[in-house]
Amino acid sequence: MPQPILEVADLNVTFTTPDGMVHAVRDANFHIDESECLGVVGESGSGKSQLFLATIGLLAANGKASGSVKYRGREILNLSQPRLNKLRGSKITMIFQDPLTSLTPHMTVGAQIIESLRTHSGLPYGVAEKRAMEVLELVRIPEAARRMRQFPHELSGGMRQRVMIAMATACGPDLLIADEPTTALDVTVQAQILEIMRDLKTELKTAIVLVSHDMGVIAGIADRVQVMRNGDIVEAGPIDDIFYRPRHDYTKMLLDAMPRVDNPDRKGHASPAPTAKPEVLLNVDDLKVYFPVRGKGIFSKTKPLRAVDGVSFTLHQGETLGIVGESGCGKSTLARTVLTLLPKTHGTVVWMTRDLSQISESDQRRLRKELQIVFQDPLASLDPRMTIGESIAEPLKTLERDLSRDAIKSRVRDIMNQVGLEPGWINRYPHEFSGGQNQRVGIARAMVVKPKLVICDEAVSALDVSIQAQIIDLIVKLQADSGMSMIFISHDLSVVRQISHRVMVLYLGRVVEFADRETIYKDARHPYTKALISAVPIPDPKAERAKKRVRLSGDLPSPLDSRAQLSFLKSKLIDDFDAEQYRPKLIEVAPGHLVAEHDPV
Amino acid sequence: MSITADRTGELVSRALDVKGRSLWEDARRRLFRNRAAVVSIITLGAIALMAVFGPLFLAYSYDYIDYSVVSCAPDWWPDPSVLCNAGGSHWFGTDSVGRDLLVRTLYGARVSLAVGLIATLVSLIIGVAYGATAGYLGGRIDELMMRFVDVLYSIPYIFLVIILMVIFNRNFFLLFVAIGAVEWLTMSRIVRGQTLSIKQKEFIEAARASGVNGFGIITRHIVPNVFGPVIVYVTLTVPASILAESFLSFLGLGIQEPLTSWGVLISEGANQMETAPWMLIFPALFMAITLFCFNFIGDGLRDALDPKDR
Numbered sequence: 001m002p003q004p005i006l007e008v009a010d011l012n013v014t015f016t017t018p019d020g021m022v023h024a025v026r027d028a029n030f031h032i033d034e035s036e037c038l039g040v041v042g043e044s045g046s047g048k049s050q051l052f053l054a055t056i057g058l059l060a061a062n063g064k065a066s067g068s069v070k071y072r073g074r075e076i077l078n079l080s081q082p083r084l085n086k087l088r089g090s091k092i093t094m095i096f097q098d099p100l101t102s103l104t105p106h107m108t109v110g111a112q113i114i115e116s117l118r119t120h121s122g123l124p125y126g127v128a129e130k131r132a133m134e135v136l137e138l139v140r141i142p143e144a145a146r147r148m149r150q151f152p153h154e155l156s157g158g159m160r161q162r163v164m165i166a167m168a169t170a171c172g173p174d175l176l177i178a179d180e181p182t183t184a185l186d187v188t189v190q191a192q193i194l195e196i197m198r199d200l201k202t203e204l205k206t207a208i209v210l211v212s213h214d215m216g217v218i219a220g221i222a223d224r225v226q227v228m229r230n231g232d233i234v235e236a237g238p239i240d241d242i243f244y245r246p247r248h249d250y251t252k253m254l255l256d257a258m259p260r261v262d263n264p265d266r267k268g269h270a271s272p273a274p275t276a277k278p279e280v281l282l283n284v285d286d287l288k289v290y291f292p293v294r295g296k297g298i299f300s301k302t303k304p305l306r307a308v309d310g311v312s313f314t315l316h317q318g319e320t321l322g323i324v325g326e327s328g329c330g331k332s333t334l335a336r337t338v339l340t341l342l343p344k345t346h347g348t349v350v351w352m353t354r355d356l357s358q359i360s361e362s363d364q365r366r367l368r369k370e371l372q373i374v375f376q377d378p379l380a381s382l383d384p385r386m387t388i389g390e391s392i393a394e395p396l397k398t399l400e401r402d403l404s405r406d407a408i409k410s411r412v413r414d415i416m417n418q419v420g421l422e423p424g425w426i427n428r429y430p431h432e433f434s435g436g437q438n439q440r441v442g443i444a445r446a447m448v449v450k451p452k453l454v455i456c457d458e459a460v461s462a463l464d465v466s467i468q469a470q471i472i473d474l475i476v477k478l479q480a481d482s483g484m485s486m487i488f489i490s491h492d493l494s495v496v497r498q499i500s501h502r503v504m505v506l507y508l509g510r511v512v513e514f515a516d517r518e519t520i521y522k523d524a525r526h527p528y529t530k531a532l533i534s535a536v537p538i539p540d541p542k543a544e545r546a547k548k549r550v551r552l553s554g555d556l557p558s559p560l561d562s563r564a565q566l567s568f569l570k571s572k573l574i575d576d577f578d579a580e581q582y583r584p585k586l587i588e589v590a591p592g593h594l595v596a597e598h599d600p601v
Numbered sequence: 602m603s604i605t606a607d608r609t610g611e612l613v614s615r616a617l618d619v620k621g622r623s624l625w626e627d628a629r630r631r632l633f634r635n636r637a638a639v640v641s642i643i644t645l646g647a648i649a650l651m652a653v654f655g656p657l658f659l660a661y662s663y664d665y666i667d668y669s670v671v672s673c674a675p676d677w678w679p680d681p682s683v684l685c686n687a688g689g690s691h692w693f694g695t696d697s698v699g700r701d702l703l704v705r706t707l708y709g710a711r712v713s714l715a716v717g718l719i720a721t722l723v724s725l726i727i728g729v730a731y732g733a734t735a736g737y738l739g740g741r742i743d744e745l746m747m748r749f750v751d752v753l754y755s756i757p758y759i760f761l762v763i764i765l766m767v768i769f770n771r772n773f774f775l776l777f778v779a780i781g782a783v784e785w786l787t788m789s790r791i792v793r794g795q796t797l798s799i800k801q802k803e804f805i806e807a808a809r810a811s812g813v814n815g816f817g818i819i820t821r822h823i824v825p826n827v828f829g830p831v832i833v834y835v836t837l838t839v840p841a842s843i844l845a846e847s848f849l850s851f852l853g854l855g856i857q858e859p860l861t862s863w864g865v866l867i868s869e870g871a872n873q874m875e876t877a878p879w880m881l882i883f884p885a886l887f888m889a890i891t892l893f894c895f896n897f898i899g900d901g902l903r904d905a906l907d908p909k910d911r
Contacts, residue, residue, distance in 0.1 A: 341806065377803055380803040383825075428622075442807075445811065
């Protein structure tokens with residue numbers, strides 16, 4: 001049997017904090033073989049990142065590691081930094097979640113790769129430069145020569161992560177540790193990055209450790225998986241065993257909690273109640289929201305950034321409309337404009353029978369009683385200086401002024417009960433709660449005034465999968481109880497599909513496809529929808545391996561580029577950055593199924 | 602899956618107490634763990650108590666002139682070459698007209714601390730109101746309001762004070778106005794900057810979505826949240842005001858005789874530094890300790906309120 005590259009035995013990681021000792025990793029034992037991929041799954045706080053930081057000696061100053069880490073039979077745990085540096089960056093390399101903070105902002109991308117190469121292998125400059133170009137091409141960066149001279153901020157998130165991978169592979173490492181490498185990226189870009197890593201594994205025979213919270217990401221690439229929880233490795237084994245024959249309850253729970261894009265109705269999880277109420281609550285017609293963006297230079301004209309560019313839809317009572325799209329597609333702007341938190345540029349938003357743009361500001365404020373929003377970041381959306389009770393009571397205080405203090409208090413306690421918060425916590429502060437609990441507070445705040453429409457703007461995106469599943473169940477339950485309508489916005493098609501009756505796919509401010517939850521997956525017509533569906537990782541290794549991938553090349557183009565919206569209708573394109581372009585029309589291919597015009601695939 | 606299965610949920614429900622731990626309480630706990638800050642608070646408290654109550658127990662009043670002990674050293678003074686010895690009851694010696702230096706130092710403390718606190722309070726009120734409004738409204742109004750601050754910044758304040766003194770005569774009240782008028786500028790800039798960053802936070806948008814109007818957002822959400830950095834700046838403004846006052850007094854523009862302040866005392870002491878060093882040393886020592894204390898408290902508060910970016 002060949003010697004493993006890395007052998008970890010009884011590794012313990014502890015941190016000394018002002019609040020006492022924290023045991024981040026407990027008795028970790030595992031090994032990594034030549035050219036295999038080990039997937040490490042766990043939720044936030046499970047110690048999965050600290051485990052590998054400790055392995056390569058990058059723990060924070062208050063952290064301590066004990067046990068044994070052997071690299072090719074040599075003990076490397078707590079080795080002196082200079083000796084570790086020889087190993088790190090050449091034989092063992094690491095990629096982090098945020099590629100912008102991991103790259104030095106004042107050096108060009110090329111210079112950084114060359115520097116790393118020269119430090120570790122002592123190559124002469126010219127050779128290093130050539131090698132840098134090679135690795136950039138290896139990670140499929142188009143126009144590598146030009147990119148070499150660019151600075152990190154000039155590249156998109158996906159490009160930067162590719163540069164990081166290029167840098168990490170430049171010296172031909174034995175082991176590449178990727179810590180949540182795709183978490184900050186859009187799904188379509190994530191799919192590209194994962195493909196690159198898959199190729200690296202087969203082409204360069206590099207062993208890869210992929211740390212992720214997402215079972216789907218792991219499913220497509222790992223050979224073996226270990227599941228971590230609260231610092232313990234609770235289960236480890238070959239990928240098929242973990243996914244199809246999980247033994248530990250936590251693994252089962254994690255797998256069960258993952259929403260799946262290929263199957264929106266899952267056992268044990270709430271699906272939206274069927275609705276047939278024909279009453280139209282909200283009617284949005286040809287809504288456009290432009291932001292003026294000033295170009296470079298003093299005399300440059302301002303250009304409109306078309307955040308939302310002609311979106312129309314109706315929403316019925318008790319219905320959930322899902323809005324999916326990648327970052328920058330205008331989904332949040334759309335939500336805020338419907339709520340009149342942002343001014344619109346063109347179009348109408350009719351709520352019940354009233355045009356929201358025609359009413360006065362004080363009426364608008366009164367209207368907030370009927371229209372509420374749940375935000376993405378549960379902690380950031382709560383005032384840290386207010387108790388959760390005060391936060392929940394705030395809309396009551398401003399919107400139902402005639403309520404007495406006792407009435408407010410009892411309403412707050414009622415709603416806390418409904419969203420699964422102990423009413424006794426009314427005087428606690430947000431920082432004393434977990435993300436999931438804070439999101440319950442956010443939901444309670446939105447629901448306390450009994451609104452008719454709640455917009456969930458990425459309401460579950462910042463949460464761990466198991467918590468995410470709970471919050472989704474809660475939202476569905478609340479909707480069934482109150483009969484409210486919902487607009488559910490997310491970048492994650494599988495979540496949207498699980499919760500919505502109808503799904504709208506946005507691309508750069510325009511609707512590309514609009515259909516009910518079954519049709520959008522089974523009969524997707526638009527190439528962008530297809531790419532989006534194929535990019536969503538499925539927590540099922542066999543399905544992942546068998547999946548035929550529809551890839552988009554490159555990144556999401558800039559919304560300032562007028563050509564961008566015609567990415568799927570090149571035949572009508574006028575090749576000019578500023579030109580007034582043709583707008584693809586929506587065509588009804590089947591009743592209730594709208595698809596934007598596109599070139600035949 | 603049951604709703605209460607949140608990991609922390611279990612922990613929290615186990616220790617079910619209704620009272621929450623606010624960020625202020627957290628900060629206070631951290632502050633009291635900072636030894637330098639605690640020592641400073643105690644020292645400062647002692648100085649303040651001495652300034653307020655000390656003169657009541659002393660044998661001399663601050664303006665009692667005794668020509669028999671002009672510029673005399675305290676009797677424990679180690680240097681025997683001094684001209685005269687003030688005797689047992691003048692613990693800090695006497696000044697150039699025979700007044701007791703201890704009681705004058707304590708009186709100076711009263712004035713200096715009062716100037717520091719009142720001028721800071723003035724600058725706090727104007728600065729927070731002005732800065733929070735500018736920051737919250739943003740855009741052109743913010744631009745205008747801040748350019749006005751820039752204009753005021755560009756006026757050399759010593760000239761301003763001298764002109765004020767010439768027009769309105771020397772006057773205790775004017776001193777507060779003059780110092781406050783300078784200090785609020787920085788305060789408003791700090792508050793504006795903080796407001797701008799807090800305005801971007803999601804909870805402000807959440808408040809707007811809950812129908813809270815502009816005034817409510819400023820008073821309920823923005824001001825409590827800028828208070829952390831502001832309170833730190835306050836502890837640094839107090840010593841700055843004290844210094845400003847002593848600087849003005851040093852130039853002869855501040856407090857008038859027979860009333861005194863540390864600045865006046867230091868100015869007088871500096872003139873006789875060679876013959877009667879105690880006249881400089883004691884007030885200077887008090888002032889230095891006070892300034893140190895304020896700075897240590899400010900430092901401690903900063904760490905306590907903002908533990909993440911130490």
